[in-house]
Amino acid sequence: xxxxxxxxxxxxxxxxxxLAPQLSFSLCDRAVYSHLLRHSRLEGRPRIRFSMPWLAxxxxxxxxxxxxxxxxxxxRGVLRLLERSCQAHHVVYVRLxxxxxxxxxxxxxxxxxxxxxxxxxxxxTDFLQTRQLRGAIHAREGGxxxxxxRRLIRQRRCLDHVxxxxxxxxxxxxxxxxxxxxxxxxxxERSAVEFVRWLYRDRRLSFDELTGRLRAxxxxxxxxxxxxxxxxx
Numbered sequence: 001x002x003x004x005x006x007x008x009x010x011x012x013x014x015x016x017x018x019l020a021p022q023l024s025f026s027l028c029d030r031a032v033y034s035h036l037l038r039h040s041r042l043e044g045r046p047r048i049r050f051s052m053p054w055l056a057x058x059x060x061x062x063x064x065x066x067x068x069x070x071x072x073x074x075x076r077g078v079l080r081l082l083e084r085s086c087q088a089h090h091v092v093y094v095r096l097x098x099x100x101x102x103x104x105x106x107x108x109x110x111x112x113x114x115x116x117x118x119x120x121x122x123x124x125t126d127f128l129q130t131r132q133l134r135g136a137i138h139a140r141e142g143g144x145x146x147x148x149x150r151r152l153i154r155q156r157r158c159l160d161h162v163x164x165x166x167x168x169x170x171x172x173x174x175x176x177x178x179x180x181x182x183x184x185x186x187x188x189e190r191s192a193v194e195f196v197r198w199l200y201r202d203r204r205l206s207f208d209e210l211t212g213r214l215r216a217x218x219x220x221x222x223x224x225x226x227x228x229x230x231x232x233x
Contacts, residue, residue: 156180
């Protein structure tokens with residue numbers, strides 16, 4: 001299976017048309033994934049060994065930004081981390097776009113015939129538009145901060161863009177979460193994956209809670225966390 005010749009053009013189309021938009025890739029995510037894909041699967045090898053300095057120098061980004069992107073891609077299931085040594089070498093399995101489970105889940109949902117038009121419209125809805133829509137996002141989180149899981153009160157809750165607006169994040173239900181003012185202040189322009197890892201390092205999340213938050217981010221990106229709107233009389 002690993003020796004089967006890939007259609008590079010088709011793989012690139014799947015990355016640009018499906019994987020990157022569905023998982024809200026940043027420009028750095030695109031650069032990291034494209035470079036690792038180029039030197040692994042497109043060379044007939046399923047995995048690649050690399051160091052952060054090597055990768056950062058080739059895509060011409062800082063090591064910090066590159067490291068955060070690699071962590072984000074691992075968390076979203078695009079890369080599978082196989083090995084990380086004390087010499088800062090990583091070994092990852094690079095998944096092709098159609099092998100990423102979050103993308104497959106999104107495609108399955110999109111194929112449901114009875115909901116095609118309404119679901120497509122709902123997926124593009126601006127959830128900052130009305131009080132009802134904003135309330136639906138708060139209700140989806142069950143009264144807890146999406147990031148740190150603390151109980152929320154109305155006076156200290158807000159909506160946060162998982163992918164910051166500065167990185168072209170939209171106002172859809174896939175990119176908005178209910179959170180506390182502290183998390184909204186501290187997250188700033190960081191990626192959501194890096195922020196929840198920071199909460200774990202700061203001992204605000206347990207390891208199990210960190211795992212749950214990373215899984216929730218995957219589900220959010222895949223369109224699985226759908227808010228329920230009140231029925232109109």
